[in-house]
Amino acid sequence: MKSDLWITEKQTEDLAISFRVKKTLHEEQTDFQHLALVDTYEFGRMLFLDNCVMTSIKDEFVYHEMISLVALNTHPNPEHVLVIGGGDGGAIREIVKHPKVKTATLVEIDGRVIETSKEYLPEIAAAFDNPKVTVLVDDGIKHIQENKNKYDVILVDSTDPVGPAVGLFASDFYKNVYDALREDGIMVAQSESPFMHQDLIKGIHNDLKHIFPLVKLYLAAIPTYPTGLWSFTLASKKHDPQKVNPEDIADTNTRYYNKNIHFAAFVLPNFAAEIFK
Amino acid sequence: MKSDLWITEKQTEDLAISFRVKKTLHEEQTDFQHLALVDTYEFGRMLFLDNCVMTSIKDEFVYHEMISLVALNTHPNPEHVLVIGGGDGGAIREIVKHPKVKTATLVEIDGRVIETSKEYLPEIAAAFDNPKVTVLVDDGIKHIQENKNKYDVILVDSTDPVGPAVGLFASDFYKNVYDALREDGIMVAQSESPFMHQDLIKGIHNDLKHIFPLVKLYLAAIPTYPTGLWSFTLASKKHDPQKVNPEDIADTNTRYYNKNIHFAAFVLPNFAAEIFK
Missing domain, CATH: 2.30.140.10 (Spermidine synthase, tetramerisation domain)
Structure with a gap:
């Protein structure tokens, strides 16, 4: 029973x-x-x-594919990728599958997330032993300050903007992310639900708009997150995710993301588009 | 407090x-x-x-726009529209906004849903007094059997496939819907969550495939429904929703649906596409 x-x-x-x-x-x-x-x-x-x-375990594939693969398939040569947060290892697992990635670095402030994920969520924490991967148990904000012009793609795989993640939603942090990216780099941050967190999404968007030439919101359906609809904010120095050639999108054995989802994810329902008006 | x-x-x-x-x-x-x-x-x-x-009240717009407007903007001349179920009136409200609609008929088995929606959900039950609208408190299955070659669009706005709605998920019912439609008619049925109800979605799809030449699934994000992601199954005698000219899509002051969502809603994540494999 x-x-x-x-x-x-x-x-x-x-x-x-x-x-x-x-x-x-x-x-x-x-x-x-x-x-x-x-x-x-x-x-x-x-x-x-x-x-x-x-x-x-049941719905992690959506978040981990969608935070990673949109940027990886927008950048023509995503060789060096950084994940801030993401201690469960799911984003890293997706990143190392991409054929152009040479190094994937994870900076997670809480080493216990990594250790317990390895023990209890091995399907998600599946790539920590991959030779491309470097794991640093450290403050992502500090790491970003100390590394300039280094990464092609930076993913901000944070918790909600309370507790240890607050600094990962700050304008100063985004400025340092810009500097840590190479000249055509791309960042993606998880940015909560468009049904509930409109002010946060708008704030992130406005902050990034002052720093990056191109900022776009995209969406994915995640059942275990509030409202079931989640947003990601992509900020890019050069490459536009909506101008990718579909034939250039790598096939990495996904369960949510595909060539058509890459574009459809950027199509916003009116209520979500209105966040930026 | x-x-x-x-x-x-x-x-x-x-x-x-x-x-x-x-x-x-x-x-x-x-x-x-x-x-x-x-x-x-x-x-x-x-x-x-x-x-x-x-x-x-907060999220009804998604369901009511998405069950109605995809078919209404696929059919070139949706003059006569039937809703089976839908006693809250939300689908009817969207239908009467469409400039080409001449009659909108609601057949709801439970008159108390209509009456209490008028009293407590007037924003949703907003169009029952519209001159285009006829409300019948009756069994939708019977209505469909008794009306042939009459409707351009039929929407099956049912509850879950338990209780009074079970018959609205049956193959015999779909055959009668086919006959109640005119020669280029379209039906849409709400078909539950692709994260949870894969067998149901597949069953509906297979049943409809034996009756209609064209059957397609589309998705929308509905926070108050299980998993937050909902599916609709569209079956058409002739017109393909993915071949609509975007310029022909009527602008009806929507909060979710728009010209681009019309097409993006049919883009399925891999796990949803796999339901049909």
């Missing part, structure tokens, strides 16, 4: 999502946040940080 | 969504189902049938 134990995320003060628990695998207070790994009936094993869903 | 009263939908046996309640507006057992109208903090007033979310 199934347990009647549930884990609930208060997605807002007035909205909650609850998952029936098969087993609590691990729980600890790290130096940075509360971390829990829970096996659920509906979404399989799930990672929670400060009681927010970070990823689940 | 806000209440700590919540209304919870068990979206599956193992997944629940909960909305903090401002006020319970109305509750009754109709001849067909349990009906509740609840004012919530996050999504405003909401209609629940048999404890499932049907619609909310």
Whole structure:
């Protein structure tokens, strides 16, 4: 018989999502946040940080493909890629599959996310041993300040803009990301739900517009995130994701992303387009 | 201070969504189902049938635009439109806005849905008094059997395939829908979530493929529905929604649908495309 134990995320003060628990695998207070790994009936094993869903075995592919592959297939030569945050390793797993990538660097502030993901989410933390990968347990803000003109693509795979991730949503940080990118570099940041976080999305967009010549929002459907619709903000020094030649898009055995999704993800419903008006 | 009263939908046996309640507006057992109208903090007033979310003031526009406007803008001359179910009136509201529509007929089995929607969801039930509209409180299956070669577009705006709606997911019903359509008619049915209801989607698709020459799935993001991603199945005797001239798409003051969404909605992520393999 199934347990009647549930884990609930208060997605807002007035909205909650609850998952029936098969087993609590691990729980600890790290130096940075509360971390829990829970096996659920509906979404399989799930990672929670400060009681927010970070990823689940069942739907992680959407987030990890969509934060990574749009930029990787926009840049003509994405040799050196940096992920800030992303300690579960899912973005890194997608990055190393891309044939043009030579180095993939992960800078995660909380080493316990990496260690527990390796233990409990091996399908996601699948590429840490890949020879292209360097893992640094460090402050992403500091790393960005200390590295100039180095990366082709930088992914800001952060938690929500509370707790340790606040600095990853700041204008100063974006300026340093610009400088850490090479002359035709691209950054992507997860930027929350267009149904709920319009002010945040608009703020990120406006901040980036002062720094990068090209800033665009794209969307993907992620069931375990609030409202089920998530946004990513792409900022580019030169290359336009909507002007990619579809034939140049690498086939990397994906479950969400494909040549047509690459373009369709940028098509915004009116309510989302209106965020920028 | 806000209440700590919540209304919870068990979206599956193992997944629940909960909305903090401002006020319970109305509750009754109709001849067909349990009906509740609840004012919530996050999504405003909401209609629940048999404890499932049907619609909310905050996100209703997505469902109602997307079930209606894709077919209406695919058919070159959608003069006579039928909605089966849809007692909240949201689809009818979108239909009568379309400049080519001459008659919009609603056949809803449960008159209490119509009456309570008029009272508590007037923004949604906004077009019942429009001169184009005829409302019939009747069995949609019977109506379809008794009307042949009559409609240009038929929308099956049903509840989930349990309770009174089961017959609206049957192959015999689709055959009768085909006959109720004119020679170049189009039908659209809501067909649940591609993340969860793959077998249902595949079954609907296969049934319709035996009847209509052209059957296509399209998607829209609906926060209050399970997984947040919803599908619609369009079956057409002649016109292809992906071959519409964008310039022919009517501008009807929408919040989700637009000329580009018309096409992007048919772009399926790999996991959804694989349903049909």
